[in-house]
Amino acid sequence: MNDEFLTKLHKVPRPEFADALYKRISRPSQPGFAQMLEQRLTFRNSVIMIALLFVVAACVYAVTDRGWRKVGGIWVQVERTYKLTLEPSTPVPAEELEAQEMDCVTVEEAKEILRFDFRVPAWVPEGFRFEDKICGIDSTSDFAGLYWAGAQERSGIQLMLQNLKWFDMASQEYKVGEPTIWGPVGQCSYKEVQVNGQPAVLVRGEWDYMQRGFAPSGNAPQEIESEWDSKAGLQLHWEDGDVMYHLYAWQNVSAEDLIRMAESAR
Amino acid sequence: MKTRTRVLKGTYTLAEEIDWEAAYKEFLPRVYNFFYYQVNDELLAEDLTAVTFEKAWRGQARFRRDLSAFSTWLFTIARNVATDHFRRKKHDIPLEAVREQADPVPLEETVQRNQDFAQLSFSLSQLPARERELIAFKYGAGLNNREIARLTRLSESNVGTILNRTVEKLRMEMEVNHER
Numbered sequence: 001m002n003d004e005f006l007t008k009l010h011k012v013p014r015p016e017f018a019d020a021l022y023k024r025i026s027r028p029s030q031p032g033f034a035q036m037l038e039q040r041l042t043f044r045n046s047v048i049m050i051a052l053l054f055v056v057a058a059c060v061y062a063v064t065d066r067g068w069r070k071v072g073g074i075w076v077q078v079e080r081t082y083k084l085t086l087e088p089s090t091p092v093p094a095e096e097l098e099a100q101e102m103d104c105v106t107v108e109e110a111k112e113i114l115r116f117d118f119r120v121p122a123w124v125p126e127g128f129r130f131e132d133k134i135c136g137i138d139s140t141s142d143f144a145g146l147y148w149a150g151a152q153e154r155s156g157i158q159l160m161l162q163n164l165k166w167f168d169m170a171s172q173e174y175k176v177g178e179p180t181i182w183g184p185v186g187q188c189s190y191k192e193v194q195v196n197g198q199p200a201v202l203v204r205g206e207w208d209y210m211q212r213g214f215a216p217s218g219n220a221p222q223e224i225e226s227e228w229d230s231k232a233g234l235q236l237h238w239e240d241g242d243v244m245y246h247l248y249a250w251q252n253v254s255a256e257d258l259i260r261m262a263e264s265a266r
Numbered sequence: 267m268k269t270r271t272r273v274l275k276g277t278y279t280l281a282e283e284i285d286w287e288a289a290y291k292e293f294l295p296r297v298y299n300f301f302y303y304q305v306n307d308e309l310l311a312e313d314l315t316a317v318t319f320e321k322a323w324r325g326q327a328r329f330r331r332d333l334s335a336f337s338t339w340l341f342t343i344a345r346n347v348a349t350d351h352f353r354r355k356k357h358d359i360p361l362e363a364v365r366e367q368a369d370p371v372p373l374e375e376t377v378q379r380n381q382d383f384a385q386l387s388f389s390l391s392q393l394p395a396r397e398r399e400l401i402a403f404k405y406g407a408g409l410n411n412r413e414i415a416r417l418t419r420l421s422e423s424n425v426g427t428i429l430n431r432t433v434e435k436l437r438m439e440m441e442v443n444h445e446r
Contacts, residue, residue: 002437005386006433008382008383009299009306009386009405010406021294021315021319022287022294025319026287
């Protein structure tokens with residue numbers, strides 16, 4: 001193809017234009033948002049972003065997580081802090097203390113006395129010893145407490161029993177109360193678990209006034225505000241046969257062991 | 267064009283690949299002439315060349331070396347710039363545009379050359395847009411038929427056929443002009 005004549009139009013760009021353009025484009029570019037996003041949207045960054053979003057969502061949830069929640073059919077009251085009032089106490093003479101000591105009975109005796117039936121865990125984590133006594137109960141009691149002593153102070157396991165069945169005088173009928181955890185728990189401290197296939201609530205921690213050991217001073221009631229300590233222990237709450245079980249452990253017990261203990265109740 | 271390639275978790279990053287200075291040296295005259303062959307106006311060709319390189323520079327992160335050669339990518343941008351320009355301006359090549367000659371040549375030769383340029387410019391301006399673009403790619407940018415085919419989505423043989431026919435048409439017009 002005789003096409004040499006077509007190259008006659010060919011022209012060399014002016015050097016000043018070439019230099020000026022090169023200077024302009026070789027400046028560090030300021031990438032736009034979309035470009036920046038495109039450049040940085042790697043798999044790793046995506047994972048980090050998603051994780052951050054979860055953290056932010058968790059923070060938002062933690063801040064807004066207040067009030068009554070129904071977890072696995074059990075009512076849970078969630079609070080950021082726990083305000084309580086310490087009433088001034090007057091020293092009690094020793095003889096009066098002796099007189100105030102409660103009568104205690106064995107589990108078998110308690111089952112005869114109490115108006116509700118209950119189960120006792122047959123398995124307990126190693127290092128805990130069952131104290132076969134239930135104190136301060138009579139035939140009208142709707143509450144009873146069992147205790148497994150640990151090797152150290154405040155290291156035991158406590159099981160509180162609560163009869164949910166009550167007699168309604170107005171209708172002259174027995175009714176069953178709503179299963180509820182006693183007292184408020186801290187934000188994001190609870191989750192639903194299963195005990196023998198039934199919903200239960202596992203709570204991590206407790207209010208720190210238990211450790212801080214507040215003592216009332218003076219004659220006026222003392223207002224204290226307690227913070228939630230998520231490392232201070234474990235609680236497990238479940239309902240079985242119109243009885244609410246509240247299991248508390250403070251040290252050396254894992255959530256798995258606490259659930260296993262609950263499931264061994266018979 | 268020299269490129270330094272580096273595989274980074276399965277993808278390429280252009281900023282570390284392209285020897286931008288070498289690429290600029292090689293492609294500046296080609297892009298410039300691609301435009302000059304279509305608009306026959308030095309300043310306008312410079313403007314469009316500048317727009318092309320600025321777009322390429324800004325969009326370098328979008329270039330995927332595994333998908334296209336740098337020249338194809340750059341001339342795709344140039345083609346889009348040209349399309350935008352013609353769509354906006356409906357630009358006509360000025361017939362009076364006669365190139366200034368820097369080198370001293372005899373007056374008769376200068377006059378003859380200027381007439382040739384003017385005639386060639388006029389003939390180019392009379393071509394349909396597609397043929398004019400193919401001529402600009404081939405003789406302005408110095409691309410081969412395969413590269414032009416890739417850019418224009420025509421088959422390589424089709425590009426060859428159209429170019430042959432167009433060049434023949436232009437050559438005949440030039441010859442007729444000389445005979446006058």
